[in-house]
Amino acid sequence: MAKPGSTVTVEIKRHHQVVVNDRKGYLIAKRIMDICGALAGLICLSWLFLIVALLIKLEDPKGPVFFKQIRVGKDGKEFYMYKFRSMVTNAEELLDSLLHLNETTGAMFKMKNDPRVTKIGRFIRKTSIDELPQLWNVLKGEMSLVGPRPPLPREVAQYTEYDKQRLLVTPGCTGLWQVSGRSNVGFEEMVELDLKYIRERSILFDLKIIFKTILLLFGSKDAY
Secondary structure, three states: OOOEOEEOOOOOOHHHOOOOOOOHHHHHHHHHHHHHHHHHHHHHOHHHHHHHHHHHHHHOOOOOOEEEEEEEOHHHEEEEEEEEOOEOOOHHHHHHHOHHHOOOOOOOOOOOOOOOEOHHHHHHHHOOHHHOOHHHHHHHOOOEEEOOOOOOHHHHOOOOOOHHHHHHOOOEEEOOOHHHOHHHOOHHHHHHHHHHHHHHOOHHHHHHHHHHHHHHHOOOOOOO
């Protein structure tokens, strides 16, 4: 397995290239929003972190509280993404035996009743609480509050040059895909939503996505 810091080559065919909003003012404002948002979240939700950690340990005392996984970020750079552990400790080893049950399309794996998910894991995945440790990734600058979801290296290996345009910007904790159906949206549709975000992103657009994400957390019917 590759180590964080290595890169996946991103080559974009000219006629497929997406124009990225990389205006300096926007990027500075976005980073300030990321730092303030991540710090506020980590501080204000520290009590929730503690409760979730205790519940995970009660269900599986021998397993770790946090789960880290190599993901591919901006320009193909790899990093460790953090989550609350929602699956059994040998989940990665069991994946190959479940690939034929994949319920989505393209270079992703989604399974509504994944047998690897623990009892507390089902709850924190349904409410997206398992994603909260990614605020640390945001603080480190590896992720943003809003952006395309960072894919796995094995998923990127299946990407076309068109798909790789998702890697032109810093990945996010939430994004246009997540507020547009999430698990009910196929891979090709996800790519198109991400590219739409990359073309149109702005502070106002980011704030709208964050607001929609907060509203969805109270329903979370599309998360699994």
